[in-house]
Amino acid sequence: MTTLLHIRGIARGINSPLVAxxxxxxxxxxxxxxxxxxxxxxxxxxxxxxxxxxxxxxxPAIQAGLPVVYRMATLxxxxxxxxxxxxxxxxxxxxxxxxxxxxxxxxxERCNSNxxxxxxxxxxxxxxxxxxxxxKKLIPMIPKDCRELGLTGGEPMLLGDSFFELLxxxxxxxxxxxxxxxxxxxxFAKPELARRxxxxxxxxSMLGIPLYSDYYQIHDHTVQAKGAFxxxxxxxxxxxxxxxxxxxxxxxxxxxxxxxxxxxxxIYKNLPFVEHIAFMGLENMGYTxxxxxxxxxxxxxxxxxxxxxxxxxxxxxxxxxxxxxxxxLMPEELWPFMRKSISDWxxxxxxxxxxxxxxxxxxxxxxSSAKDAHSRFIKAFNS
Numbered sequence: 170m171t172t173l174l175h176i177r178g179i180a181r182g183i184n185s186p187l188v189a190x191x192x193x194x195x196x197x198x199x200x201x202x203x204x205x206x207x208x209x210x211x212x213x214x215x216x217x218x219x220x221x222x223x224x225x226x227x228x229p230a231i232q233a234g235l236p237v238v239y240r241m242a243t244l245x246x247x248x249x250x251x252x253x254x255x256x257x258x259x260x261x262x263x264x265x266x267x268x269x270x271x272x273x274x275x276x277x278e279r280c281n282s283n284x285x286x287x288x289x290x291x292x293x294x295x296x297x298x299x300x301x302x303x304x305k306k307l308i309p310m311i312p313k314d315c316r317e318l319g320l321t322g323g324e325p326m327l328l329g330d331s332f333f334e335l336l337x338x339x340x341x342x343x344x345x346x347x348x349x350x351x352x353x354x355x356x357f358a359k360p361e362l363a364r365r366x367x368x369x370x371x372x373x374s375m376l377g378i379p380l381y382s383d384y385y386q387i388h389d390h391t392v393q394a395k396g397a398f399x400x401x402x403x404x405x406x407x408x409x410x411x412x413x414x415x416x417x418x419x420x421x422x423x424x425x426x427x428x429x430x431x432x433x434x435x436i437y438k439n440l441p442f443v444e445h446i447a448f449m450g451l452e453n454m455g456y457t458x459x460x461x462x463x464x465x466x467x468x469x470x471x472x473x474x475x476x477x478x479x480x481x482x483x484x485x486x487x488x489x490x491x492x493x494x495x496x497x498l499m500p501e502e503l504w505p506f507m508r509k510s511i512s513d514w515x516x517x518x519x520x521x522x523x524x525x526x527x528x529x530x531x532x533x534x535x536x537s538s539a540k541d542a543h544s545r546f547i548k549a550f551n552s
Contacts, residue, residue, distance in 0.1 A: 175262050176260075178222070179238065179259050181229075182220075182234065182235065183220070188255075188307055188310070189202050189220070190250055191205075192205060203218055203219060206222050207222075207225075208244070209224075210239075219236070222244065222261060225240070238255055249267070251266050254307075271512040273320070273512070274307075274319065275300070275323070276322050276325045277296055279294070284456065285392075285460045286452075286456060286457045287455050289323070289455055291323055291324075297328055301331045305334075316346065317348070318346050318348055319351065320335075322352075325351070325352050326356040326357070333369070336369060350377065351418075355397055355400040356400075359407075368411070375445075380432070380436070381425050383431045384431075388401070402439075415443045415444055415445075416444060417443050417445070419432065422451050423464055426466060426471045429471070429475065430481065433479075433482050437481070437485045448479065450492060451542075454535070467546065468544055469544055476499075476500060490507075490508050490510075498547065516532070519543070521547055
């Protein structure tokens with residue numbers, strides 16, 4: 170079952186975006202500001218609220234001048250301590266979920282690549298100032314015991330100086346949190362950026378960088394950017410000079426499978442410094458939908474190539490995982506490498522899976538794959 174992250178109501182008294190935690194009960198006199206969650210405003214207690222979020226259907230009188238968003242379809246997706254941003258238009262977007270391990274900060278929707286299977290197609294608009302403002306508000310509010318946090322885009326490195334400002338803030342506010350930064354790595358071909366990242370000495374930060382082939386034309390075609398392969402490899406070597414932690418990410422589809430074993434060999438021979446290699450099943454979102462016939466392969470049909478690639482790398486002592494693929498589609502020798510990787514807010518299981526004896530061990534599917542973008546061989550284990 171997917172999780173609701175965005176909802177809209179009718180706003181009153183909100184002139185600019187507001188960022189705060191949510192609560193159903195707050196003690197009077199607290200120094201923290203919260204949005205109060207309440208089904209109605211008839212008996213709203215007095216407290217130090219930044220505003221009120223309610224499912225009440227009729228327009229309330231604004232209490233003590235407080236901003237209000239009413240006629241929200243539900244409040245049930247919000248837990249005590251979740252952090253939201255509320256817009257003047259009445260949009261309530263969840264930025265951080267207190268009970269989730271899959272919290273991610275979208276730093277920009279701009280990108281310098283245009284990947285054929287991009288699940289978040291780039292948008293050519295100047296959203297960086299807003300996101301930088303937003304996360305400078307958010308990061309100090311995130312609980313200090315947050316175990317891990319993702320940074321993604323678009324291309325995060327397009328933030329320039331602001332990217333490093335946010336990393337410095339994260340390092341200061343969340344010193345115990347593991348960061349996973351998704352980047353295409355191309356801008357690290359500039360030695361000064363790789364040096365600047367390395368000089369942070371942020372050992373809890375890992376860069377997830379895609380590499381789709383050992384042959385430059387296939388990689389460049391996949392990301393729809395001429396010269397991308399050369400830039401990515403240069404970036405990887407520049408980062409390695411500073412002992413940066415790096416993960417290589419390989420999305421599995423018709424363009425990457427034919428040379429998958431050669432790519433595995435290339436990684437071992439040329440990129441032995443990478444910390445992790447992730448083989449990733451296709452997500453049927455964004456550009457994948459329009460390029461589905463070009464990209465889709467049933468995982469059963471690439472079992473051999475994936476097995477050979479994984480076993481080669483692990484035999485060479487490299488750390489390998491398989492993401493986004495169901496246990497029943499892979500040979501048992503690959504099960505130790507398969508992870509429950511799909512973010513909880515877009516993770517589902519088919520009806521066929523409900524009585525599976527290995528349900529708790531399997532990562533399930535993307536919700537976007539439920540209708541017609543999953544394997545024809547998914548079948549429950551009976552024992």
